[in-house]
Amino acid sequence: MLGFLRKTAEAIRSIVPKTQSVSPELLEEALHEADMDYDEIEALIDRLVLPITADRLEFALLELLPAFEPYEITQKPFVELAIGVNGSGKTTTIAKLAKRYKSEGRGVMLGAGDTFRAAAVEQLKSWAAKLDVPIVSAVSGGDPSALAYDTISSALAKGVDHVLIDTAGRLHTQKNLAEELKKIVRVCDKAYKGAPHRKLLVLDGTQGGSAINQAKEFNEIVGIDAMIVTKLDGTAKGGAIYSISRQLQKPILYIGAGESADDLIDFNARSFTQSFIEPFFS
Numbered sequence: 001m002l003g004f005l006r007k008t009a010e011a012i013r014s015i016v017p018k019t020q021s022v023s024p025e026l027l028e029e030a031l032h033e034a035d036m037d038y039d040e041i042e043a044l045i046d047r048l049v050l051p052i053t054a055d056r057l058e059f060a061l062l063e064l065l066p067a068f069e070p071y072e073i074t075q076k077p078f079v080e081l082a083i084g085v086n087g088s089g090k091t092t093t094i095a096k097l098a099k100r101y102k103s104e105g106r107g108v109m110l111g112a113g114d115t116f117r118a119a120a121v122e123q124l125k126s127w128a129a130k131l132d133v134p135i136v137s138a139v140s141g142g143d144p145s146a147l148a149y150d151t152i153s154s155a156l157a158k159g160v161d162h163v164l165i166d167t168a169g170r171l172h173t174q175k176n177l178a179e180e181l182k183k184i185v186r187v188c189d190k191a192y193k194g195a196p197h198r199k200l201l202v203l204d205g206t207q208g209g210s211a212i213n214q215a216k217e218f219n220e221i222v223g224i225d226a227m228i229v230t231k232l233d234g235t236a237k238g239g240a241i242y243s244i245s246r247q248l249q250k251p252i253l254y255i256g257a258g259e260s261a262d263d264l265i266d267f268n269a270r271s272f273t274q275s276f277i278e279p280f281f282s
């Protein structure tokens with residue numbers, strides 16, 4: 001069992017006794033408890049042949065998840081922009097990714113693009129010091145687009161492999177902040193044609209399915225490329241992963257499973273699903 005699904009498993013277990021097959025009624029209730037959206041629950045139940053065994057449930061759940069080709073990185077630097085609502089885990093996720101890339105022997109540079117709060121710059125600086133990676137920052141209150149431009153220019157000059165740019169938390173409903181986000185994206189492209197190569201939407205997993213509309217709106221604003229769902233370790237809403245993925249039709253790359261730089265798990269549909277159904281069956 002994947003550790004970050006512990007709370008989700010407890011929620012499921014509170015509904016279903018472990019058996020060889022689960023009834024559609026109890027399955028529906030348990031999936032609802034795990035915060036899967038009704039659309040996905042219905043689509044799933046429709047697909048299932050009775051009796052609902054582990055193999056059948058695994059297969060049907062996997063069918064809900066869109067499949068994606070693995071992405072090959074050819075750009076140098078490969079520029080990623082972390083976006084999302086306040087407190088979703090953007091800055092921490094950037095630190096986790098930086099650690100991951102560095103451990104793979106790749107050069108990383110951070111851009112402290114959350115110029116909105118002084119504390120945000122300090123937070124990323126402290127991660128940069130801990131991970132021993134360079135960071136470009138400006139005084140707080142500066143223009144985040146200019147910061148993004150400077151970070152990419154510096155990375156180009158130094159031959160760095162990965163650029164990770166933080167942004168200030170924002171609600172998709174805040175028009176001026178949506179415009180600011182669009183501008184950051186435009187200016188990245190000016191600094192290096194095609195950048196940002198991956199706009200990462202960082203979603204707070206504790207929000208479960210209610211993050212779906214938010215994700216759709218961010219997608220309308222800037223066109224997201226992939227998602228990272230954080231804080232799954234602290235929630236019973238693991239079932240929302242299926243709804244988020246199916247309704248957005250964008251890949252979930254990683255799961256955030258804790259506050260340390262190591263707590264970044266590759267999202268793998270099969271191992272996630274096998275873990276997810278474990279509490280149902282004996």
Ligand SMILES: Nc1nc2c(ncn2[C@@H]2O[C@H](COP(=O)(O)OP(=O)(O)OP(=O)(O)O)[C@@H](O)[C@H]2O)c(=O)[nH]1
Pocket residue numbers: 084085086087088089090091092093114120167168169170230231232233234255256257258259263
């Ligand atoms: N348990 C857990 N906590 C997390 C995870 N990711 C982030 N956090 C915590 O969530 C809080 C917010 O994380 P940040 O990375 O600061 O979030 P942010 O999106 O940058 O926030 P703003 O810049 O304020 O918009 C911090 O206390 C993090 O330690 C995760 O995967 N699991």
Ligand SMILES: [Mg+2]
Pocket residue numbers: 090091092114120166167168169
């Ligand atoms: Mg932040």
